[in-house]
Amino acid sequence: MTSRISVLTLIDTYLFFIAGHVTALTLTLFIPLCPGLVSALEITSSPTAPLEKASGQSVKLDCQFSLTSSDSGPLDIEWSLLASDNQINDQVVILYSGDRVYEDYYEPMKGRVHFNTPDPKSGDASINLTGLKSTDTGTYQCKVKKAPGIASKKMQLIVMVRPSKPKCTTEGTLEEGKDIVMRCSTTEGTKPMQYKWEKTSDSKLLPSSSVMDPVAGTINVKNVSTSASGSYRCVASNRVGSEECVLYLHVTPPRNTGGIIAGSIIAVLLILLLLAIILYCFCRARKNKKYEKEICNEIKEDVPPPKSRVSSARSFSQMGSQRSSVGSMSPSNLHDYTLKSQYSMKSQYDKIPSTEEYDRPPSQAPLPPPTAARMAGPNLSRMGAIPVMTPAQNRDGSIV
Numbered sequence: 194m195t196s197r198i199s200v201l202t203l204i205d206t207y208l209f210f211i212a213g214h215v216t217a218l219t220l221t222l223f224i225p226l227c228p229g230l231v232s233a234l235e236i237t238s239s240p241t242a243p244l245e246k247a248s249g250q251s252v253k254l255d256c257q258f259s260l261t262s263s264d265s266g267p268l269d270i271e272w273s274l275l276a277s278d279n280q281i282n283d284q285v286v287i288l289y290s291g292d293r294v295y296e297d298y299y300e301p302m303k304g305r306v307h308f309n310t311p312d313p314k315s316g317d318a319s320i321n322l323t324g325l326k327s328t329d330t331g332t333y334q335c336k337v338k339k340a341p342g343i344a345s346k347k348m349q350l351i352v353m354v355r356p357s358k359p360k361c362t363t364e365g366t367l368e369e370g371k372d373i374v375m376r377c378s379t380t381e382g383t384k385p386m387q388y389k390w391e392k393t394s395d396s397k398l399l400p401s402s403s404v405m406d407p408v409a410g411t412i413n414v415k416n417v418s419t420s421a422s423g424s425y426r427c428v429a430s431n432r433v434g435s436e437e438c439v440l441y442l443h444v445t446p447p448r449n450t451g452g453i454i455a456g457s458i459i460a461v462l463l464i465l466l467l468l469a470i471i472l473y474c475f476c477r478a479r480k481n482k483k484y485e486k487e488i489c490n491e492i493k494e495d496v497p498p499p500k501s502r503v504s505s506a507r508s509f510s511q512m513g514s515q516r517s518s519v520g521s522m523s524p525s526n527l528h529d530y531t532l533k534s535q536y537s538m539k540s541q542y543d544k545i546p547s548t549e550e551y552d553r554p555p556s557q558a559p560l561p562p563p564t565a566a567r568m569a570g571p572n573l574s575r576m577g578a579i580p581v582m583t584p585a586q587n588r589d590g591s592i593v
Contacts, residue, residue: 233261234342236335238319243349247433250325253309256318256335256346266340267291270318272306274299275332275347286333287320289313301328325352327383355434356382359410361427367444373417375440377410377427386410387430393439394423419444 238257246252254272270289276282287306288295292314297303302322309319318335330352336345356379365373377388388410392399399405402415410429414421422444428437 233259234264234337234339234344235259236337236344236346238346240346241348243351245351245353245432246325248325248327248352248354251321251323252325252350254320254322254333254335254348254350256320256337258316258318258337258344260316260339260342264339264342266338268314269338270313271336271338272318272320273334273336275334277331283334289318301326322350327352327354353383353431353433354381356386356429356431356436358436359388359427359429359438361425361438361440363440363442367417367442369419369444369447370416373414375412375414375425375427375442377429377438379429379436382429383431383433385431389428389430391426391428392423393426395420417444419446 236256236258238255241255244252244254256272268289272286272288274284274286276284285298286302287308288298289308294308294313296306299306305323307321307323308317309321310317318337320335322329330350332347332349334345334347336343359377359379362376362378363373364376365371367373375390377390379386386408388407390399390405390412391397399412400414400417400421402417404413405411406413410427422442425440425442426437427440428435430436
């Protein structure tokens, strides 16, 4: 059964081959006999591979054509950007029709697309695109029409973005015996991107324990040593350009952990000691201030207040009454009266007025009782009176 199917397949293939040759031979013999059925207009530019350009550059899309006398209709040249989705219409980019050029068909390319020659009728329908952008990527079609002939050509344009200036960084602790990662990254650039690390100082050899990833742009270094210190360069590149950055790596010896801990403890103890001294001084100053305040209060309590006007008024009234009674005394009792009056006056000045008497205003002080008419000095002398010195007083009653 299998061998029978194989035989039939071989027979079908042979018959299809013979039919194809017969058809080609028939067309070869028939076309020269009917020249009106074949158009002489054709695109003479050879097919090209996809064009790759960097953003910002310019590109020429080639479209050369030839005409014959049989092409008698008006010449129309149309360049369009073919849609990648069948549901979206193709976008006309530039047009030549009726001996006029129409360039502002496509807004994103306005002012950036022009015909290569001022007169495309000469057989050159090529266009130039300037200031390329990544959005210009796509398939372009050149269509030349001159009735009855029609010809077209397609070409693909890929606009790539050059790599931006990369940034070189390190991750991890730059200390001997640690693991670190050197990273190189760019923010712009059409993929695929390639990253290459190289050392530019000393032996110009990467560390023996390093592992480089050219796609991610990293170098993983295990158990890094001080010999890895030096300058490194990373080159980021794609098919349209390259950029580079430089990194300086400085690996330090391992730190003395014990010394750091001891120093931290000493610093904490010194801080606590300083706080204790400040607290002691503060308490001592506060205690001294309180003691001085108490001493001042004791001194103020020991000093007697000055005598008030009330005491002076009373002393004067008593003295007046005593003087008025001297004239009525006999000479025998005069000596005893003098001693008593001196003792009475001394006790009056030694007496300290009470708080109520001291605080009483002068307007409320009691008036002295009316006294008898004062006697002249000579009369008292004839009567045997002895002169007594009265201490001088201020207006408030204090002794001067």
